[in-house]
Amino acid sequence: xxxxxxxxxxxxxxxxxxxxxxxxxxxxxxxxxxxxxxxxxxxxxxxxxxxxxxxxxxxxxxxxxxxxxxxxxxxxxxxxxxxxxxxxxxxxxxxxxxxxxxxxxxxxxxxxxxxxxxxxxxxxxxxxxxxxxxxxxxxxxxxxxxxxxxxxxxxxxxxxxxxxxxxxxxxxxxxxxxxxxxxxxxxxxxxxxxxxxxxxxxxxxxxxxxxxxxxxxxxxxxxxxxxxxxxxxxxxxxxxxxxxxxxxxxxxxxxxxxxxxxxxxxxxxxxxxxxxxxxxxxxxxxxxxxxxxxxxxxxxxxxxxxxxxxxxxxxxxxxxxxxxxxxxxxxxxxxxxxxxxxxxxxxxxxxxxxxxxxxxxxxxxxxxxxxxxxxxxxxxxxxxxxxxxxxxxxxxxxxxxxxxxxxxxxxxxxxxxxxxxxxxxxxxxxxxxxxxxxxxxxxxxxxxxxxxxxxxxxxxxxxxxxxxxx
Amino acid sequence: xxxxxxxxxxxxxxxxxxxxxxxxxxxxxxxxxxxxxxxxxxxxxxxxxxxxxxxxxxxxxxxxxxxxxxxxxxxxxxxxxxxxxxxxxxxxxxxxxxxxxxxxxxxxxxxxxxxxxxxxxxxxxxxxxxxxxxxxxxxxxxxxxxxxxxxxxxxxxxxxxxxxxxxxxxxxxxxxxxxxxx
Numbered sequence: 001x002x003x004x005x006x007x008x009x010x011x012x013x014x015x016x017x018x019x020x021x022x023x024x025x026x027x028x029x030x031x032x033x034x035x036x037x038x039x040x041x042x043x044x045x046x047x048x049x050x051x052x053x054x055x056x057x058x059x060x061x062x063x064x065x066x067x068x069x070x071x072x073x074x075x076x077x078x079x080x081x082x083x084x085x086x087x088x089x090x091x092x093x094x095x096x097x098x099x100x101x102x103x104x105x106x107x108x109x110x111x112x113x114x115x116x117x118x119x120x121x122x123x124x125x126x127x128x129x130x131x132x133x134x135x136x137x138x139x140x141x142x143x144x145x146x147x148x149x150x151x152x153x154x155x156x157x158x159x160x161x162x163x164x165x166x167x168x169x170x171x172x173x174x175x176x177x178x179x180x181x182x183x184x185x186x187x188x189x190x191x192x193x194x195x196x197x198x199x200x201x202x203x204x205x206x207x208x209x210x211x212x213x214x215x216x217x218x219x220x221x222x223x224x225x226x227x228x229x230x231x232x233x234x235x236x237x238x239x240x241x242x243x244x245x246x247x248x249x250x251x252x253x254x255x256x257x258x259x260x261x262x263x264x265x266x267x268x269x270x271x272x273x274x275x276x277x278x279x280x281x282x283x284x285x286x287x288x289x290x291x292x293x294x295x296x297x298x299x300x301x302x303x304x305x306x307x308x309x310x311x312x313x314x315x316x317x318x319x320x321x322x323x324x325x326x327x328x329x330x331x332x333x334x335x336x337x338x339x340x341x342x343x344x345x346x347x348x349x350x351x352x353x354x355x356x357x358x359x360x361x362x363x364x365x366x367x368x369x370x371x372x373x374x375x376x377x378x379x380x381x382x383x384x385x386x387x388x389x390x391x392x393x394x395x396x397x398x399x400x401x402x403x404x405x406x407x408x409x410x411x412x413x414x415x416x417x418x419x420x421x422x423x424x425x426x427x428x429x430x431x432x433x434x435x436x437x438x439x440x441x442x443x444x445x446x447x448x449x450x451x452x453x454x455x456x457x458x459x460x461x462x463x464x465x466x467x468x469x470x
Numbered sequence: 471x472x473x474x475x476x477x478x479x480x481x482x483x484x485x486x487x488x489x490x491x492x493x494x495x496x497x498x499x500x501x502x503x504x505x506x507x508x509x510x511x512x513x514x515x516x517x518x519x520x521x522x523x524x525x526x527x528x529x530x531x532x533x534x535x536x537x538x539x540x541x542x543x544x545x546x547x548x549x550x551x552x553x554x555x556x557x558x559x560x561x562x563x564x565x566x567x568x569x570x571x572x573x574x575x576x577x578x579x580x581x582x583x584x585x586x587x588x589x590x591x592x593x594x595x596x597x598x599x600x601x602x603x604x605x606x607x608x609x610x611x612x613x614x615x616x617x618x619x620x621x622x623x624x625x626x627x628x629x630x631x632x633x634x635x636x637x638x639x640x641x642x643x644x645x646x647x648x649x650x651x652x
Contacts, residue, residue: 052531053532056531057531060574063577063578063579064574064577064578065530065531065532065534065535065578066523066535066566066569066578067529067574068527068528068529069528069529070527
């Protein structure tokens, strides 16, 4: 264990404690800081041996005073695990050391057993929630891991003689798993995180999740049923990329054209900006699917951060497609990305506007804009430049995607404090004639959308506005 | 084991002292049979116990086994004062060896009783016969899943004809003893 400096002035430095060997760590620290005398430590050791002796006798049902060494070691580890659980409940390490000093070990152990019993109840409750919200996907590792915890762990967990052993075959990997823990603690944490992942994944259609799985199957060359891959990771990375492309997080499927644009965006930014971009994208995803609780948000943001080195590596090796599921059946690219893309030079923009003017249809103009515009400012400049007319706007808006529309309308939101109703206002005094024109066209387009699409866009727009103000 | 068990650990000294006292207490009754142990004998028995436990990979908390063994054997017709300490050392070794060989299926008390019975009534005081014949048969019975593991006279071929299962046999119930293998 790495030596950490002990804080001498204000107490014990929590970083100096080995939380996986809590009791022993506290004894060592207590002794070194003079909080526990040598005699006290010896007395605690004697109590520990008596506890071990009693537990061994319990194990052998009083029929034998000796056991194989490995069994004694296992029982000893089990006792320490329970003591650790008990002492970790004490608010501060100094108080935990005081507890060791002033409380019989048997009593601390007994409290530990009660705590684990309570954790067992909480873990069973988590399992009930998971049985309720688990995904209907035919992924063996996922389904079996849940079943194994249900059938093996709850039936066979032995808090007396094997508390540190969370008996269950768990193959399904979590987005962020901490395998340094074991026993009850590990299982409870695993189920807690699995529950969060199920909640996250349930925001997306089973059809799309299955498409992702099939996509991975083709990539990995093994049946998706046998994949040992985390579903929320697949969804999160695709959703984040969708948001980066200016689309809704719900649009998990990325086609080849969009993928190429994504590659361009991600290749042209430095490492710090990549991290920031992905972090912001993950927050946007969580906002869009209405995951607001801090612990869950931290979990998924940590998840995407964890993926950054992998994504960076993939970009450097031109193998980003290996991390995403690209749907080659989607022909129509409905996204114009504008977040993080290169802004055109003035001369480039002038030439582009001239080309757009030369196009014969809204469809041609839309294709040209898709190919050449990668930045919101450029897009607005094009709208302001008298090169798009009438129904051509509708064609172009339909290609932008929900997130793009939301970005455009976010500036126009007016909220009524009395009714919470959201209106869109265009200030005639602060807009040129053509600005007024395309913004009116935008609002007409928005009002003609389906109810669900309208609500999604408005919600996104509001979040974007709040984020700017905040 | 945890570092808690290393150099600072004083329990060993504490338990040795208690063990010596327990062993010497047996002299009160053993003396009626002309047998007694000195403090040096007691320490040697404890040392033998520790060595054997380490060799065969067992841990014992406390020292009750030594006293139990002494209390069972001090009235033996085949033990004299000259060989008392040495005989007890060998019996101790046989005891722990059998604990492993019996797959933990025989309790301490039952094993000691068994050893005394065989030593007195079948082996006529021969430790070699006790370990290599009688107790070896018991071990074999356990390994081959013989129903009555204490039946030392049944022919092995007969056992196979009767079709004993691997493991513990169809009528053998581990719970009839005390605890099974962990």
